[in-house]
Amino acid sequence: MKRLLLVLLAVVSLTACSTSSGTLTVNDAWARTASMGENGAAYFIIENGTKSDDMLLSASSDIAEATEIHMSMADSNGVMSMNMQEMVEIPAKGTIEFKTGGLHVMFINLNRDLKVGDSFSLILNFKNAGSMTIEIPVREY
Template identity: 40%
Template structure:
């Protein structure tokens, strides 16, 4: 049998433990109630990059049937006070879609994939032939003048915007030297 003193200590410990648990529960309820009265910042209420970076004048290059690649161009306009960037692009018209730029390597124009396309705060970034562009690799359909190619841009916060880029004839940029990349004049 338990000693009366030991029983009293054990009982007192249990009462103290239960009181502490109730106090933590009450404190948790009070904190939850205080949080419930604050406006919640959720994905729905936070400003998405796709809402502040606008796409102007999108278009895609028409290519002859059988050409494996094309490109899309546009102007990105950042209406916010914060720098943003396009991290990736996608389109159902191509197996692979990459962000690219042209660089001059000792007089030879070369295309290179880039990790992102930056759009400065309150600024514009032009994607154009001979410069930054969205590369459409492994075309799944013909790129005919008068049709459109949906292009989805995904920004650094994961938000995205999709535009229908009219397919147009585009002359090679001056100084491009008529070079070819993957069978496509660029």
């Protein structure tokens, strides 16, 4: 009985701890439709509810030859280009939005079609939050 009480106390204090320090979450994930052999892209919102800065270090999936973190930007002539990002900073208590025309996860040379109603797993590797697997639904752009 004494042991059970101790275990219960430990569980309660762990729960209290994670609530007060906050967590890092990934929300509103989606990917655009694309065909096998093309490139695809996924978007989501990362909310860092913790008091520490974090970093997205890499992304991986099994739906393409390569999975990269890109930033789209327009030059002074309005010509769009994409730069591969070594990492993305997620400030403490901050939100980073991956969206069309900005940050995105790019799937190079898809090995399957991405049709509306499909979904697939994407693994995001964070410096502090560790590795998170998120399910990405495919939507019409």
